[in-house]
Amino acid sequence: MRITVIGSGYVGTTTAIVLASLNHQVIGADIDTSKISKLKKGILPFVEPGLNDLLSEMLKTGRLNFTDNIVTAIQESDVIYIAVGTPSREDGTADLRYLQAVADRIAGAINGYKVIVVKSTVPVGTNRWLSDYLSDKIGNPKLFDVVSNPEFLREGSAMYDTLHPDRTVLGGMSGHAIEILKEIYQPLGSKVLITDWETAELIKYASNSFLATKVSFINEMCRIAERAGANVVEVAQGMGMDVRIGAKFLNAGIGYGGSCFPKDVKALIATARELGVELKILEAVETVNRTQPLFYLKKLVQTLRETVDKPWIVALLGLTFKPNTDDQRESPAIRIVEELLPDCQEIRIIDPTIEFPDQTPWPDERKVVVCKTVEEAFSAADAAILCTEWEMFAKINWEEAVRCMRNPILLDGRNFYNPEQLRAAGIRYLALGRGNST
Structure with a gap:
């Protein structure tokens, strides 16, 4: 053909x-x-x-x-x-x-x-x-x-x-x-x-919107778990064992991004509005996702204020919205950087797809520094934030990181790490909804 x-x-x-x-x-x-x-x-x-x-x-x-x-x-x-x-x-x-x-x-x-x-x-x-x-x-x-x-x-x-x-x-x-x-x-x-045409078109939007709904739902459960002292990772595990629910897209964290979910949820809401239909569930999905990074940041900022005076030096692990892509569109990591910038001396970004500042949304911002190595990003840092679960971040030697950082604090935005292992290395581990110990 x-x-x-x-x-x-x-x-x-x-x-x-x-x-x-x-x-x-x-x-x-x-x-x-x-x-x-x-x-x-x-x-x-x-x-x-x-x-x-x-x-x-x-x-x-x-x-x-x-x-x-x-x-x-x-x-x-x-x-x-x-x-x-x-x-x-x-x-x-x-x-x-x-x-x-x-x-x-x-x-x-x-x-x-x-x-x-x-x-x-x-x-x-x-x-x-x-x-x-x-x-x-x-x-x-x-x-x-x-x-x-x-x-x-x-x-x-x-x-x-x-x-x-x-x-x-x-x-x-x-x-x-x-x-x-x-x-x-x-x-x-x-x-x-x-x-027919219309059904095929709606299948696409409905599929992505449903997956986005699963993400925002578990992120709301994460907020409850944080207040109640429950472990959202185990909540998701228990939910996922139900074949009617399934385990995929139940990873609580700082929210979804990329070129599909945010755009498609917005477009379906807009289409429904034109047809005179109110999509309350999807409007809530969008609200949860937009605000989720702020819940994580609140915990980090509170800890930093108790530990060290501003301006801070923060290492950001990953800028893309997910690993194995260079796509930064609608990445929650971008929202985190923008919220932190006024209070920071430097935000040091390390991502395997980024080599130069002009590959970030802030090419002329002196406070944003692109690092080539984890050691460079961690040097005298007051905290680190895991935003994208790249494989390279699973190989970090946290005992060495403790010696590099001024304040060994990690905010795990993807529930990527084992809290006990990081604490044993001397890291002050922060996450949302990981039980009373966080």
Whole structure:
């Protein structure tokens, strides 16, 4: 099958590479010439474990190519995937300008029948709008069909998720187009759900919003555990043993971030509002997540005030919203830095994806220092905060850290460490909801 994937972000690039590995002839297209230049050389424009090797392999086979010539890419393929960004506007609604720009490119370049596959996460009703919009622009609705095919990949395991999907959702009005997509995905062997456009779109938003709800729910239980002297880690363990609940997404901490959960929760709330529906649960989910880092910070600030005068030196372990990605979007660690900055002499950031200050949101802030080693970050520090559970932080020698730090205090924002082990090393361990001893 000849396929073009428009958009070279996480979803588009991963989709293009994996489709090429399924023996399709694939063109990755984007107007960003710098990204295309990197991809042609086998360099990913983002961090994603394992994907670089598969990219290089597919380029060598000749089944995968990249271009910034969108028109040619459209004309040379039978199936066009749209995988452009749909960021949040200030009011929470999804910004569809990039999707419309691609639609205009398709309408101006179409030279035969195309199946147009919407991989981007879009509000309910978007695929129907796109079909009507293209019909008006092209003038011949028989030249295309639109299929909604939402993605369910996770940053940090995007390649695995794309190669081993737990379900493939295909929403559309054309049986012929659906059969073409089923043929494309047949080698993956996943369960296929065929539905209409609106249902496919809502499945994506409902899935991410439900997972975000689990995160915020356990974070509210964390607040109760903190007051009651209970251990939220064991609470989550007990809940997860119930097969109706499951253990995933029950890790209490400073909250969720990234490009999906925050954006999709906002967009679903906005869509519901337009339809005259009030989503009280999701509004609460958003509120809990927005305020969760502050609950952790309150405990640290109180401890610091009792221990040392301001301004403080704080080591921040991890800035990305999760490990195995360089994505900082909506990371709760950013909120923590911004809240602490006025009271700090320095905030020293160490993250394996960050080498220079211009890779942080504060390129000109002198108080923000990027460190290459844990020892550098801990030197004379008044406290450390674990924000991202990178593997490198599991290997810290805390007995040596105690000797480096001015005040050996750790705020564990991800319940990553064993409190007893850190206390035995001489660290004053702080967390939320880890029992009376914290």
